[in-house]
Each structure stands twice: as C-alpha cells, then as structure tokens.
Amino acid sequence: MPLFILCKWGINDRSVFEGREGPVEIGFTYFDCTRNSFKDIALRAIISDIHANLEALEAVLTDIRRSGIAEIYCLGDVIGYGPNPCECIELVYPFDKCLLGNHDQAALFDPDGFNASAERAVFWTRGQLEAAAGSERQQKRWDYLGELPRLVREPNFMYVHGSARNPLNEYVFPEDIYNERKMERIFSLVEKYCFQGHTHIPGVFTEDLNFLAPEEIDFTYELGAKKVLINVGSVGQPRNGDPRSSYVVLDQNTIHFKRVEYDFNKTAQKIYAIQDLDNFLGDRLKEGR
Ligand code: ZN
Numbered sequence: 033m034p035l036f037i038l039c040k041w042g043i044n045d046r047s048v049f050e051g052r053e054g055p056v057e058i059g060f061t062y063f064d065c066t067r068n069s070f071k072d073i074a075l076r077a078i079i080s081d082i083h084a085n086l087e088a089l090e091a092v093l094t095d096i097r098r099s100g101i102a103e104i105y106c107l108g109d110v111i112g113y114g115p116n117p118c119e120c121i122e123l124v125y126p127f128d129k130c131l132l133g134n135h136d137q138a139a140l141f142d143p144d145g146f147n148a149s150a151e152r153a154v155f156w157t158r159g160q161l162e163a164a165a166g167s168e169r170q171q172k173r174w175d176y177l178g179e180l181p182r183l184v185r186e187p188n189f190m191y192v193h194g195s196a197r198n199p200l201n202e203y204v205f206p207e208d209i210y211n212e213r214k215m216e217r218i219f220s221l222v223e224k225y226c227f228q229g230h231t232h233i234p235g236v237f238t239e240d241l242n243f244l245a246p247e248e249i250d251f252t253y254e255l256g257a258k259k260v261l262i263n264v265g266s267v268g269q270p271r272n273g274d275p276r277s278s279y280v281v282l283d284q285n286t287i288h289f290k291r292v293e294y295d296f297n298k299t300a301q302k303i304y305a306i307q308d309l310d311n312f313l314g315d316r317l318k319e320g321r
Contacts, residue, residue: 075100078264079279080107080193080229082124083135084114084157085268085317088277089123091294092267101281107229107264108133108180108193108200113150113313114268115302117157121173132180133193133230134200140177145201149310156308188224195228196221196261203231204261206243215241219259226261227280234265234278234289245272246289255285262287268299275320 077096082089096104104127111117112135124130135154138146139161143154161177164170182199184191195202197218208214219239236244239259246265253262265278272278276291300314 074282074284076103076105076128076282077101077279078105078107078191078227078282079267080264081109081133081232081266081268082106082111082114082120083109083266083268084111084117084120085294085299086114086116086119086123087296087299088268088292088294089120091292092277092279093123095290095292096279099281103128105184105191105227106130107191107227109135109229109266110177111136111139111157111161113153113309115299115306115309117160118163118169118173120268121176122169125176129184129191130180131184131191131193132177132182132200136177136180137200140174149312152308152310153313156306185223190222190224190226192226192228194230196226204228204237204263205231206233206235206237206245209237209241209243212241218261222259222261224259225255226259228261228263229266231263232266232269232271232278234263234272234280236287237261237263251289253287253289255287265289269317270320271316273320275318 077099079092106124106127106129108131110120110124110130110133112133114120117139135157138144138154139157143151146154161170161173182192190196192199194200195204195218202218204215204218215237234246236249236253237260238244244253253260262280264280265272267277267279270276270278274291275296276293279290279292281288281290296317300317303309303314303317304311
C-alpha cells in the first residue's frame with residue numbers, strides 16, 4: 033500500500049509513491065512506503081529571520097514543500113527591514129510554531145536599541161501593519177504578532193530567537209566561543225539542543241566551545257550526547273557572505289543546513305522604492321552581509 037503525503041501544505045502528491053513499494057527518495061531523504069502514516073516521518077524545517085522578504089520566504093517554502101517536509105518552525109523576526117511585512121505574516125499563519133523576534137516586538141511596542149536606519153524601518157513597518165485599521169485581516173495580523181511566544185521547549189529541544197539566556201535580544205556570534213563565561217552560562221540553561229537565530233549566521237556551537245560553519249561540516253550535523261546550539265541562519269537577510277536564504281531541516285537526529293536561491297534583485301528594487309527603507313537594506317541582500 034503506497035504512502036501518500038497529505039498535510040496542510042497541500043502536498044498531496046500520490047504520484048511520488050504510486051506503484052512503488054521500497055523507499056522513495058524525496059529531496060535528500062528516503063520515505064518508507066510501507067509506513068502508513070506521514071506523521072511517523074519526523075521532518076521539520078526550522079527557519080528564522082524572514083524580515084519581510086517575500087521573495088526569499090516563497091523560495092524557501094517551495095523548497096520545503098518539494099522536500100516533503102510536514103512541520104515548520106520559525107524562530108522570529110518575521111518582519112522588519114523588508115518591504116512585505118503583511119504578506120509575510122500571513123504566510124506564517126499555518127506554521128506549527130512561530131516565536132517573537134526583537135523586530136516583531138519593536139513593531140508591536142517601541143523600538144529599543146535600534147540604530148537610526150533600523151528604527152525608521154520599524155516605524156515604516158508599523159505603518160504597514162496599521163494600514164486598513166479595523167479590517168479583519170489587519171486585526172488578525174496584529175493579534176497574531178501579539179500572541180507569539182518568546183520560547184518553546186520540547187523534551188531535549190529548545191527554540192529561541194536570540195539565546196537561552198535572553199530569548200529575544202541576546203546575540204550569540206561565532207566569536208563568542210572565546211567568551212567562556214557567556215557561553216557557559218548559556219549552555220547551563222540548555223537541556224540538550226537549542227535552535228536559535230538573530231545573528232543571521234548559520235552554524236553549530238559545541239559545548240567545548242567550537243563553532244562549526246555549515247561548509248566545514250558538509251552542511252550536516254549529527255545530534256549526539258553533547259549539548260549544542262544550532263543557529264539556522266536567515267531566510268530574508270543572510271549575513272555570512274552568501275546571498276542565498278538559509279534554513280535547516282531536522283531529520284530524526286540529523287541536521288541539514290540548506291541554502292536556497294531567490295530573486296534578491298526584485299526585493300532590493302522594492303526596498304529602493306520605499307523612502308523609509310534605507311538603500312543599504314537592499315544592497316546588503318545582494319552580498320549576503
Ligand atoms: Zn533578525
């Protein structure tokens with residue numbers, strides 16, 4: 033009896049499995065056709081820092097659907113910096129989990145600790161969210177943002193935007209491996225594995241204070257006995273010198289770091305056309321900085 037994928041993403045692609053009985057390769061993973069429930073397959077996409085970049089989000093969601101992934105978690109900063117905050121929020125609604133990021137919070141309340149250009153972007157974003165005030169769609173977006181959690185815990189797993197110590201605002205940069213005190217404190221708050229975003233730089237922090245960039249580990253990391261912090265990178269504003277969107281897939285105990293191309297010129301053009309969004313916010317997309 034061939035398995036077919038049926039999930040809220042509309043991946044109902046029987047043709048992939050029809051007439052096949054052995055394992056079927058989809059994307060980078062194998063599904064066993066003899067299993068009869070898609071729920072048995074623990075594939076989860078973890079994305080972060082969309083930053084109102086619609087072209088990047090759509091490209092990543094297409095990649096996720098093509099890989100037959102059922103679950104999506106987002107670690108926050110759905111909005112801020114980019115030209116399409118409303119559209120991006122609405123695309124996030126069906127996700128299984130979404131956290132509050134510092135930019136989401138800034139749009140809801142008041143920007144704190146932002147530079148002048150980021151602050152102008154916050155106020156422009158808020159204006160977009162407040163447009164058509166009173167309409168059902170506007171209210172729903174506002175309520176959705178206001179109810180996002182700062183932290184999600186599951187057995188062995190923890191999900192934050194910034195860090196386990198300060199889920200909303202603390203950066204954990206690769207160079208922090210030299211800051212033993214900071215890292216020890218953060219690791220002490222993590223049961224096993226912590227997924228985070230915020231810096232827009234993907235990679236794995238180990239408890240013995242190493243930072244493993246995805247390209248150094250062949251874009252794969254096997255979760256084991258040791259505690260790790262995993263930064264999933266950014267969908268909408270990558271900053272590690274590669275303009276492609278970054279996200280990770282959790283497949284049982286294996287983490288796959290993924291990169292996805294998108295039309296960053298289109299996003300940049302939209303940014304250039306909006307006075308309150310600094311041109312630099314468009315320029316940086318082309319270089320991934
Ligand atoms: Zn961010």
